[in-house]
Amino acid sequence: QLVQSGAEVKKPGASVKVSCRASGYPFIIHNIDWVRQAPGQGLEWMGWLNPNSGFTAYAPKFRGRVTMTRDTSITTAYMELSGLTSNDTAIYYCARGAIYTSNSGARGSGMDVWGQGTTVIVSS
Amino acid sequence: EIVLTQSPGTLSLSPGERATLSCRASQSVDTSSLGWYQKKPGQAPRLLICGTSIRPTGIPDRFSGSGSGTNFTLTIDKLEPEDFAVYYCHHYGSSPRPFGQGTRLELK
Numbered sequence: 593q594l595v596q597s598g599a600e601v602k603k604p605g606a607s608v609k610v611s612c613r614a615s616g617y618p619f620i621i622h623n624i625d626w627v628r629q630a631p632g633q634g635l636e637w638m639g640w641l642n643p644n645s646g647f648t649a650y651a652p653k654f655r656g657r658v659t660m661t662r663d664t665s666i667t668t669a670y671m672e673l674s675g676l677t678s679n680d681t682a683i684y685y686c687a688r689g690a691i692y693t694s695n696s697g698a699r700g701s702g703m704d705v706w707g708q709g710t711t712v713i714v715s716s
Numbered sequence: 717e718i719v720l721t722q723s724p725g726t727l728s729l730s731p732g733e734r735a736t737l738s739c740r741a742s743q744s745v746d747t748s749s750l751g752w753y754q755k756k757p758g759q760a761p762r763l764l765i766c767g768t769s770i771r772p773t774g775i776p777d778r779f780s781g782s783g784s785g786t787n788f789t790l791t792i793d794k795l796e797p798e799d800f801a802v803y804y805c806h807h808y809g810s811s812p813r814p815f816g817q818g819t820r821l822e823l824k
Contacts, residue, residue: 694770703751
């Protein structure tokens with residue numbers, strides 16, 4: 593499972609760091625993606641982290657503002673977002689990437705285990 | 717950069733009916749990377765389909781996916797009351813990995 597840190601309230605211009613602790617599976621085997629949902633909006637993919645190598649890839653919208661890291665000793669991934677504005681008020685989710693194989697041998701990938709979400713409110 | 721467009725925006729149906737949700741990609745995508753998620757208020761998203769048509773363990777067989785190239789479909793047979801939610805297609809390939817804007821499946 594993935595367990596995220598608690599809700600945060602931040603001032604505009606501040607940074608927030610959300611943690612995502614993994615348990616029940618080998619942490620370094622599965623990528624971790626981060627997704628957010630602002631109030632009344634759809635799901636928005638932010639980026640992903642390879643917990644083994646530390647490699648990251650970010651959505652263009654967040655490059656320069658987001659940093660994804662991990663601490664393998666405590667099987668925890670982190671997402672830090674800086675320069676917060678009210679538009680960053682959202683629920684932030686971490687999710688585990690997985691690969692599935694069908695009976696016919698076809699392969700598919702997706703995010704199969706999700707954290708419970710962390711509410712981040714940005715308000716002056 | 718791939719853009720996913722879902723239709724319709726809202727689908728109004730009754731329990732027992734069949735729902736057909738569409739997802740169109742702005743360019744051809746690998747079938748292994750196209751997935752569908754269910755989202756209910758107050759809950760994390762739930763993976764329903766990956767690899768266009770693969771159902772992870774525990775997903776009821778009334779959910780099925782199909783498609784190729786730029787056109788993909790999620791079909792829900794014999795709608796149950798718990799199926800009324802928002803559904804998103806998603807490209808889980810090379811970055812970026814966009815979601816569609818969602819289809820709201822509502823009770824008629």
